[in-house]
Amino acid sequence: MSANAEFADRMGPELELLLPQLDERSRRLVPGAVARAAGDGGITAVVKATGASWRTVANGAGELASGQDAGPGGSAVRAAGARSWRSMTRS
Numbered sequence: 001m002s003a004n005a006e007f008a009d010r011m012g013p014e015l016e017l018l019l020p021q022l023d024e025r026s027r028r029l030v031p032g033a034v035a036r037a038a039g040d041g042g043i044t045a046v047v048k049a050t051g052a053s054w055r056t057v058a059n060g061a062g063e064l065a066s067g068q069d070a071g072p073g074g075s076a077v078r079a080a081g082a083r084s085w086r087s088m089t090r091s
Contacts, residue, residue, distance in 0.1 A: 004038040004039045004040065004041060004042060004045065005038070005041060005045040007034075007037065007038050007045075008034060008035070008038045008042060008045030008046050008048075008049050009045065009048075009049050011034050011046070011049065012046075012048075012049025012050050015030065015031060015034065015046075015049070015050045015052075016050055016051075018030065019031070019050070019052070027052075027056065027060075028056055028057075028059050028060035028063060029060045029063065029064060030060070031046050031050060031052050031056065031057045031060055032057055032058075032059070032060020032061035032062070032063065032064050033060070033061075033064060034046050035057050035058075035060070035061045036061050036064060036065070042061075043057045043058050043061060
């Protein structure tokens with residue numbers, strides 16, 4: 001096992017404690033950051049250590065690599081185009 005895979009394995013239990021406390025975007029970015037820090041094979045190592053989806057970890061790592069930022073308070077979910085229930089009720 002490489003040092004990088006050992007790093008991801010050591011982070012696995014900590015990530016399992018942390019991930020349920022995070023929002024949707026952070027659940028991608030945190031494992032993605034660990035995978036990037038682990039280097040080659042980091043995505044696979046994080047997936048094995050946490051049980052997270054390969055696609056989720058890869059998307060998080062890619063998002064970090066691209067420098068995308070929703071900014072402070074950025075929502076992970078886009079606003080819907082439908083009107084609110086209250087605006088549809090008759091007065």
